[in-house]
Amino acid sequence: MLARECIVSAPGKVILHGEHAVVHGKMALAVSLNLRTYLRIQPGSEGRVSVNMPNIDTFLSWDVSSLHTQLPASRAGLQSAVEPDPAVVQKLREYAGLVDGLADTRSLAVLTFLYIYLSVFAESRELPSLTMVVWSELPTGAGLGSSAAFSVCLSAALLACRGAITCPAVEAGQTARWSDDELELINKWAFQGEKIIHGNPSGVDNAVGTWGGALRYHSGKTKPLSSTPVLRILLTNTRVPRSTKVLVAGVRDKMTKFPAIMNPVLESIDAISCECERTLMEMASRPEIQHYRVLEELIDINQHHLNVMGVGHPSLDRLCQVSLAHGLHSKLTGAGGGGCGITLLTPDTDSLEVERSIQELKDCGYDCWETSIGAPGVLHHSSSSLKEDVLKVLNGY
Amino acid sequence: QMALAVSLNLRTYLRIQPGSEGRVSVNMPNIDTFLSWDVSSLHTQLPASRAGLQSAVEPDPAVVQKLREYAGLVDGLADTRSLAVLTFLYIYLSVFAESRELPSLTMVVWSELPTGAGLGSSAAFSVCLSAALLACRGAITCPAVEAGQTARWSDDELELINKWAFQGEKIIHGNPSGVDNAVGTWGGALRYHSGKTKPLSSTPVLRILLTNTRVPRSTKVLVAGVRDKMTKFPAIMNPVLESIDAISCECERTLMEMASRPEIQHYRVLEELIDINQHHLNVMGVGHPSLDRLCQVSLAHGLHSKLTGAGGGGCGITLLTPDTDSLEVERSIQELKDCGYDCWETSIGAPGVLHHSSSSLKEDVLKVLNCN
Numbered sequence: 001m002l003a004r005e006c007i008v009s010a011p012g013k014v015i016l017h018g019e020h021a022v023v024h025g026k027m028a029l030a031v032s033l034n035l036r037t038y039l040r041i042q043p044g045s046e047g048r049v050s051v052n053m054p055n056i057d058t059f060l061s062w063d064v065s066s067l068h069t070q071l072p073a074s075r076a077g078l079q080s081a082v083e084p085d086p087a088v089v090q091k092l093r094e095y096a097g098l099v100d101g102l103a104d105t106r107s108l109a110v111l112t113f114l115y116i117y118l119s120v121f122a123e124s125r126e127l128p129s130l131t132m133v134v135w136s137e138l139p140t141g142a143g144l145g146s147s148a149a150f151s152v153c154l155s156a157a158l159l160a161c162r163g164a165i166t167c168p169a170v171e172a173g174q175t176a177r178w179s180d181d182e183l184e185l186i187n188k189w190a191f192q193g194e195k196i197i198h199g200n201p202s203g204v205d206n207a208v209g210t211w212g213g214a215l216r217y218h219s220g221k222t223k224p225l226s227s228t229p230v231l232r233i234l235l236t237n238t239r240v241p242r243s244t245k246v247l248v249a250g251v252r253d254k255m256t257k258f259p260a261i262m263n264p265v266l267e268s269i270d271a272i273s274c275e276c277e278r279t280l281m282e283m284a285s286r287p288e289i290q291h292y293r294v295l296e297e298l299i300d301i302n303q304h305h306l307n308v309m310g311v312g313h314p315s316l317d318r319l320c321q322v323s324l325a326h327g328l329h330s331k332l333t334g335a336g337g338g339g340c341g342i343t344l345l346t347p348d349t350d351s352l353e354v355e356r357s358i359q360e361l362k363d364c365g366y367d368c369w370e371t372s373i374g375a376p377g378v379l380h381h382s383s384s385s386l387k388e389d390v391l392k393v394l395n396g397y
Numbered sequence: 398q399m400a401l402a403v404s405l406n407l408r409t410y411l412r413i414q415p416g417s418e419g420r421v422s423v424n425m426p427n428i429d430t431f432l433s434w435d436v437s438s439l440h441t442q443l444p445a446s447r448a449g450l451q452s453a454v455e456p457d458p459a460v461v462q463k464l465r466e467y468a469g470l471v472d473g474l475a476d477t478r479s480l481a482v483l484t485f486l487y488i489y490l491s492v493f494a495e496s497r498e499l500p501s502l503t504m505v506v507w508s509e510l511p512t513g514a515g516l517g518s519s520a521a522f523s524v525c526l527s528a529a530l531l532a533c534r535g536a537i538t539c540p541a542v543e544a545g546q547t548a549r550w551s552d553d554e555l556e557l558i559n560k561w562a563f564q565g566e567k568i569i570h571g572n573p574s575g576v577d578n579a580v581g582t583w584g585g586a587l588r589y590h591s592g593k594t595k596p597l598s599s600t601p602v603l604r605i606l607l608t609n610t611r612v613p614r615s616t617k618v619l620v621a622g623v624r625d626k627m628t629k630f631p632a633i634m635n636p637v638l639e640s641i642d643a644i645s646c647e648c649e650r651t652l653m654e655m656a657s658r659p660e661i662q663h664y665r666v667l668e669e670l671i672d673i674n675q676h677h678l679n680v681m682g683v684g685h686p687s688l689d690r691l692c693q694v695s696l697a698h699g700l701h702s703k704l705t706g707a708g709g710g711g712c713g714i715t716l717l718t719p720d721t722d723s724l725e726v727e728r729s730i731q732e733l734k735d736c737g738y739d740c741w742e743t744s745i746g747a748p749g750v751l752h753h754s755s756s757s758l759k760e761d762v763l764k765v766l767n768c769n
Contacts, residue, residue, distance in 0.1 A: 260643035261673060264636035271632035301633060304676040 005042040006160050006167055007381040007394070009175075010152035012036070012138040013145035013208040014235070014333045014342055014373060017273040017302055018217070020251050020309055026270040027218040029277060030204050031228070032211075033144060033235065034375035037136040038386070039153035040394045041161060044129035051113055052397040053134045058106045064127045070095055070118055077123070078164045079185065084115060084196050092118075105140050108147070112193045113154060120158045120189070128161060133397040135390060139367065142237055143244070143334035148205030151193030156186045156378050170382040177379060183210050186378060212377030214280060216273075225277060227284035228374040231295075232345040234323070234358060236330075237367040238315035240338025247337045251309050265305050272298050272305075280374075292346040296329040299344060303331040311336030315366075319343075322360045326353040342373070398642040401649060402576050403600070404584040405516060405607065406747035409508040410758070411525035412766045413533060416501035423485055424769040425506045430478045431769075436499045442467055442490055449495070450536045451557065456487060456568050464490075477512050480519070484565045485526060492530045492561070500533060505769040507762060511739065514609055515616070515706035520577030523565030528558045528750050542754040549751060555582050558750060584749030586652055588645070597649060599656035600746040603667075604717040606695070606730060608702075609739040610687035612710025619709045623681050637677050644670050644677075652746075664718040668701040671716060675703035683708030687738075691715075694732045698725040714745070 011032035018028025044050055050061035070092060092114050093100065098107040113132070121127050134153065138146035156178070160167045165185060168176035178186065190206035207222050208215050214228040255262045276298050283291045303320060306312060316332045319341045323330045327350075330343040345354060354370065361368040383391060416422055422433035442464060464486050465472065470479040485504070493499050506525065510518035528550070532539045537557060540548035550558065562578035576589050585600040627634045648670050655663045675692060678684060688704045691713045695702045699722075702715040717726060726742065733740040755763060 258643070258647060258669075261640050261647060261670075264639040264643070267636040268633050268640075271630070271636070275630060275633060297630075298633075301680050304680045308673050308676045 005040055005383075006157050007038065007040045007383060007386065008153050008156045008160075008378060009036040009038045009381060010149040010156070010209040010378040011145075011212060011375050012149050013205050014340070016214070016333070016342075016373070017276050017298065018269060019332075019334055019336070020248070020306065020311055021266045021269040021273075022217060023248055023251070024255070024266050025219060026266050027216060027273045028204075029214055029273050029280075030208050030217055031214045031373040032208050032375050032377060033138075034230075034372040035137040035144070035235065035369060037134065037138060037146065037149035037153050038381075038390050038394065039132065039134045039150075039157050041157045042131050044131040046129060048129055049117070049127070050131040050397075051110070051134075052132065053106075053109060054393060054396075055134070055136050056105050056109065056140070058109065060110060064129055067114075067118065067127055070114070071122055078120065078159070078162065080188075084192055089115065089196060108197045109134075109150060112147075112151060112196045115196055116151075116154050116158055116189060116193055119192075120155075120162050120164070124162060130161070131397065132157070133394050135393040137369075139237055142340055144235075144340060145205040145209060147197045148190060148194055148201075148209045151190040151197070152186060152206055152209035152378050154193060155189035156380075159186060159189065160380075168380045170380055170385070172382055173384045175376070175379040175381050175385050177376065183377070186210050208377070210377045213374055214277075216277060225280060225284075228280050229283040229287055230372050230374045232349075232370070232372050234328070234330075234343035234345065234354070234361070235369045235371050236319055236341045236343065236361050238313070238319060238338050238341065238364075239366060240313060240315045242313075242335060242337035242339055244335040247311050247335050251311060254310050262309070265308055269302060269305050272302050289346070289348060292344070292348075295344055296346070299329045299331045306332055306336055313338045315364075316341055318364055319361065319366065322364065323357050326357045326360075328353070328357055345370075398638050399588060399590040399645045400576075401586055401645050401652075402580050402589055403586045403745040404580050404747050404749060405510075406602075406744040407509040407516070407607065407741060409506065409510060409518065409521035409525050410753075410762050410766065411504065411506045411522075411529050413529045414503045416503040418501060420501050421489070421499070422503045423482070423506075424504065425478075425481060426765060426769055427506070427508050428477050428481065428512070430481065432482060436501055439486075439490065439499055442486070443494055443499075450492065450531070450534065452560075456564055461487065461568060480569045481506075481522060484519075484523060484568045487568055488523075488526050488530055488561060488565055491564075492527075492534050492536070496534060502533070504529070505766050507765040507769075509741075511609055514712055516607075516712060517577040517581060519569045520562060520566055520573075520581045523562040523569070524558060524578055524581035524750050526565060527561035528752075531558060531561060532752075540752050542752055542757070544754055545756045547748070547751040547753050547757050549748065555749070558582050580749070582749045585746055586649075588649060597652060597656075600652050601655040601659055602744050602746045604721075604742070604744050606700070606702075606715035606717065606726070606733070607741045607743050608691055608713045608715065608733050610685070610691060610710050610713070610736075611738060612685060612687045614685075614707060614709035614711055616707040619683050619707050623683060626682050634681070637680055641674060641677050644674050661718070661720060664716070664720075667716055668718070671701045671703045678704055678708055685710045687736075688713055690736055691733065691738065694736065695729050698729040698732075700725070700729055717742075 012035050014033045016029040016031050022028035047064045052059050138144050140146045159165045165182040170176045187210040194201040194206050204217050211224050214225040216223045279291050279294050320330045323343045328343045330341050333340050333342045358368045419436045420433050424431050510516050512518045531537045537554040542548045559582040566573040566578050579594050580587050583596050586597040588595045651666050692702045695715045700715050702713050705712050705714045730740045
């Protein structure tokens with residue numbers, strides 16, 4: 001059933017506005033981040049399934065016959081993607097030799113692969129032999145949706161192998177998208193993967209990874225924005241570790257202590273997300289330089305509010321200062337307290353200033369990428385559409 | 398929305414002494430102004446005001462104009478010297494309008510306050526003038542002071558001083574809010590809302606650093622900028638104003654608790670309120686790189702700061718707390734001065750207008766008063 005290779009990619013995600021406020025019932029805007037995870041599946045050596053994930057130094061393989069012993073992994077059919085059964089997941093853990101309770105990246109990635117592979121092929125005549133390579137541009141554990149990008153790629157590639165979705169025709173040097181119905185199915189399965197990795201995920205990350213563009217998230221419901229411009233940004237990782245749990249609790253404490261001061265701040269953030277959504281929609285049809293000025297202003301205001309909420313950090317202040325010295329506007333994205341920040345690049349941004357910013361941010365000890373947001377979701381690639389460095393990695397396995 | 402104004406313990410000092418026969422002399426070394434007039438010549442300017450001592454009626458523009466000409470002040474010029482001279486003449490002539498003769502006196506004024514920095518220097522001057530001249534006139538007492546001490550006037554007397562100080566402010570500013578002279582008269586803290594002022598019954602005295610970035614700015618432009626931002630993004634900005642109002646309320650509550658029994662936890666709250674408000678002021682667009690620098694430098698020494706007044710440069714206040722290390726304070730002051738800013742260690746919530754015995758004055762102040 002696996003005639004030839006299938007190459008897919010999915011974007012990461014950043015929160016554009018509304019982080020932390022969303023916990024308190026306000027609206028947030030999540031957008032796809034064009035640092036992508038690439039996955040290639042090829043027909044494998046007879047009777048073996050191999051998984052290669054060089055980012056996380058993981059190279060494993062199993063006998064197909066041995067994998068058979070783990071069926072059925074899931075009772076559901078392909079279309080319904082039922083909740084992962086904890087007993088099944090536990091059994092898979094033991095099978096894969098993963099230490100009980102360990103939640104490191106490798107264990108979770110392997111577990112997710114096995115779960116989805118076994119579930120997708122549960123009712124087919126035989127488990128296919130395949131070799132899979134995964135290569136990601138996304139740092140892990142930085143709140144950038146790397147696990148969801150992985151789950152989306154896995155789901156798309158395995159469902160396509162299974163024939164549950166097509167493998168959309170791609171011309172040389174091009175990429176292709178799946179239909180909306182097919183994306184729905186990919187997303188359902190990616191969400192299951194996320195549940196294995198995160199336990200109780202919001203579903204935003206996999207939705208963004210699947211559909212790309214921008215997505216509004218409010219009270220547990222997600223709604224894609226009909227059209228979004230692609231915006232150039234710098235994505236900076238201060239690499240300052242932090243606990244999302246602690247930061248969220250800190251915000252809650254501050255709200256309890258000063259409700260009359262803090263509640264209006266949440267309201268203001270909600271209004272910022274609305275204004276941003278409005279602006280993005282105008283930009284999608286006819287972008288003007290004035291729109292960028294508005295986006296910059298919204299970024300600055302929101303960054304102040306996030307500091308008011310207590311999720312700032314000196315490293316983030318530094319990030320904002322350095323970029324501002326070059327005329328660029330930045331805000332933290334995600335949990336705060338360190339972690340990542342986004343910097344908006346505009347049509348009238350001087351490329352020399354961008355270079356200097358990147359260099360100065362790196363000199364601060366941060367990682368910094370020039371990339372974009374609002375990029376496409378999961379894509380099917382022709383091998384010639386891949387960047388040289390990505391193709392090199394994939395071809396190494 | 399509500400605002401909290403507090404007295405700043407950088408003070409303006411004024412001494413009146415009986416003068417040379419038939420002359421009125423005014424010495425204001427801060428602004429390099431040394432003038433004097435013949436009492437007989439001043440008589441020609443009466444009546445300056447038609448009101449009695451108690452009613453302190455609005456300054457009549459025609460009278461003020463005539464005084465300007467008399468004092469040789471260039472028409473329309475609103476420099477500090479002109480306004481100070483004008484205010485002195487107006488209050489002097491009005492206070493003594495119905496007395497038998499205009500007194501000869503020598504007046505010296507010395508201020509620790511920078512002018513034009515939004516710190517109430519003009520009001521402090523008007524309050525001093527009013528208190529001193531009303532006391533000379535006998536309209537209020539000259540409260541007895543023991544050596545090395547100061548004395549306050551009664552509430553009724555403070556009311557009268559404030560009324561006259563407000564007239565002085567009108568001459569200087571045209572349409573003042575009245576907050577500056579109220580704070581200058583009563584001291585402590587004052588809540589200001591919808592044009593009404595209400596003194597806080599009791600306020601602690603808090604140590605602060607007062608820093609002047611000396612970056613010039615136009616209050617008018619800044620106020621207009623805020624209005625524009627509010628018009629552009631009402632749903633984003635209105636909640637920010639609400640939040641600031643809640644900060645003022647929380648601060649008022651905290652100050653009142655501190656007045657009876659201050660605890661270190663109160664200071665932590667004040668610091669948090671300062672930080673939040675400073676962010677909101679930046680959101681409103683009245684921040685400035687010099688103010689960011691001020692906040693950063695102080696924070697590096699564990700101290701919390703915010704702009705005070707119009708923003709866009711100008712002044713900032715830094716809270717000092719009982720657990721503030723004095724070495725860190727010294728270092729902060731030095732670093733702020735190294736930035737090119739002026740920086741004073743002083744306090745807020747200090748007493749309003751006071752009557753001093755000469756031995757209660759600081760040495761440097763006494764020196765200036767004695768030399769002029």
